[in-house]
Amino acid sequence: MAHDGEELIRRSFLDSAANFTALAGMAPQVAAAAERMIASIRAGGKVMFCGNGGSAADAQHLATELLGRYLRNRPALPALALTTDSSALTAIGNDFGFVDVFARQLRGLGRSGDLLVAITTSGNSPNVLEAVKAAREMGIGVIGLTGQGGGALRDACDLCLCVPSAHTPRIQEMHIAVGHLLCELVENAFA
Structure with a gap:
């Protein structure tokens, strides 16, 4: 039994390593996404994040890295996750339907010049x-953050970062790595 577990672990790590190697080829797209975030903040906008489940956790994590700090002390950057207000999520879900939980918040909190990071x-x-x-x-x-192929999100974004995997756990690993790089690049522009 332990042998099967060890083999699963080895395969998973090797799969992740191969995915990250392939992801390195997306450096220009990740840099372009960071530049869009920087430009929005410099122009007085904010960065909003949304996603479901693990992607909701990523949205909250990344917004906090910008609002608080990632690696360096610097001014707080305007960022928020549309996934964290349980009263808004449940009221909007109840009154309008779950499909509107992020759009309704965006309509109330967003303005032209802001940036949405959509994670799915x-x-x-x-x-x-x-x-x-x-x-x-x-x-x-x-900016979209999704898996291989991109789904419907791919063509709906200004820039869609489609990480090179179709396996949800591996996609999520790459999403947080890309998100951390975005936060570091943005932070470096304002530190």
């Missing part, structure tokens, strides 16, 4: 896609 491993989460649609209507830029 499949690229097909209806509530994330609805938030992207709302962002488009409002003049809010959109």
